[in-house]
Amino acid sequence: MKKKVCFILIVTLLAAALSLNASAVLHQKQAKASYGSAEIDGKLDDAYKNSDPIEARFMSSIANQGTEDDVDRMATAVSYMLWDESNIYIYTEVTDSTPITNPLAGNSSDGIEMFFDFENINSAEASPIGRVGNYGELGVFLKTCAYAQAVGSQEYETVWIENFSTFQDEFLMSNPDCKIANVITPTGYISERRFPLNDELKAIIKEGFKFGFQIAILDDMTDDSARDLKITWGEAVDDISPATWGQSAHCDEILLTAAPEPPAPETEAEVPAVSEAAAPETVNPKTADPVVFLFAVSSLGAVAAAATKNKKNKNK
Numbered sequence: 001m002k003k004k005v006c007f008i009l010i011v012t013l014l015a016a017a018l019s020l021n022a023s024a025v026l027h028q029k030q031a032k033a034s035y036g037s038a039e040i041d042g043k044l045d046d047a048y049k050n051s052d053p054i055e056a057r058f059m060s061s062i063a064n065q066g067t068e069d070d071v072d073r074m075a076t077a078v079s080y081m082l083w084d085e086s087n088i089y090i091y092t093e094v095t096d097s098t099p100i101t102n103p104l105a106g107n108s109s110d111g112i113e114m115f116f117d118f119e120n121i122n123s124a125e126a127s128p129i130g131r132v133g134n135y136g137e138l139g140v141f142l143k144t145c146a147y148a149q150a151v152g153s154q155e156y157e158t159v160w161i162e163n164f165s166t167f168q169d170e171f172l173m174s175n176p177d178c179k180i181a182n183v184i185t186p187t188g189y190i191s192e193r194r195f196p197l198n199d200e201l202k203a204i205i206k207e208g209f210k211f212g213f214q215i216a217i218l219d220d221m222t223d224d225s226a227r228d229l230k231i232t233w234g235e236a237v238d239d240i241s242p243a244t245w246g247q248s249a250h251c252d253e254i255l256l257t258a259a260p261e262p263p264a265p266e267t268e269a270e271v272p273a274v275s276e277a278a279a280p281e282t283v284n285p286k287t288a289d290p291v292v293f294l295f296a297v298s299s300l301g302a303v304a305a306a307a308t309k310n311k312k313n314k315n316k
């Protein structure tokens, strides 16, 4: 009888564990994003250094003219995120050895895709293999083609992928507070951008809040407006890549933290008090020197005069 009870207990516990796992949000990695703000100018503000680096180095998918041989020279990136009461900021530096030069024929070229799952709905429960449809009412899917300005295709610099959230489509797509700075570098490009929070997000964006996030770097290696590789922060789960569109595109996790405390000011070493009476007299050399000089000259003069007088007296 005892054995039977134990068996039922184990089966129940196993079923509970499996059920918990099935509803778990698919987050494998976590990066801290510090409280702070930044100027959108393509330069790394000091505040970003308080956040964890988010490194995109996982080759998620090969498409178009891409081959396995291209993986050795794929683009890689490091990003830093900041948050404050009004905005999310993200700075990304990309190394891309195959920059494009031709005008763009679409938005799938050298650039960056970012996914923000603020409601953490990208769960295994929502879909057995991850994401379904969109990122909910508060989701954001934004994109930039980094060389858009340089190749005369400005319309692809800020790209909002529609129908991925109500928040993005209604609040962000024509919002003048959204800013972006793409800067071409000798080794690739830097992309810095910010987007404002709506009232619902302002209510939940706080220290300690966690949300789903993924970043994908698109690498066009043949200059034909068709990306060949996609490189992500997240890594494959059960052979399903974070960038397998329509199936997974799973998000990893951002944890919002406070800005670090400023270092305490150094305590000044105690200097023994010097009483006024004991304080040495200060001498101003600029004014003192001529006085001393005059005194010395007049003294010498007096001595010389006395000596001459004595001499004269002796001679007399």
Ligand SMILES: [Ca+2]
Pocket (backbone or CB within 6 Å): 038, 039, 040, 041, 042, 043, 044, 045, 192
């Ligand atoms: Ca900056």
Ligand SMILES: [Ca+2]
Pocket (backbone or CB within 6 Å): 075, 096, 097, 098, 099, 100, 110, 219, 220, 221
């Ligand atoms: Ca490229």
Ligand SMILES: [Ca+2]
Pocket (backbone or CB within 6 Å): 064, 065, 220, 221, 222, 223, 224, 225, 226, 227, 228
């Ligand atoms: Ca290509």
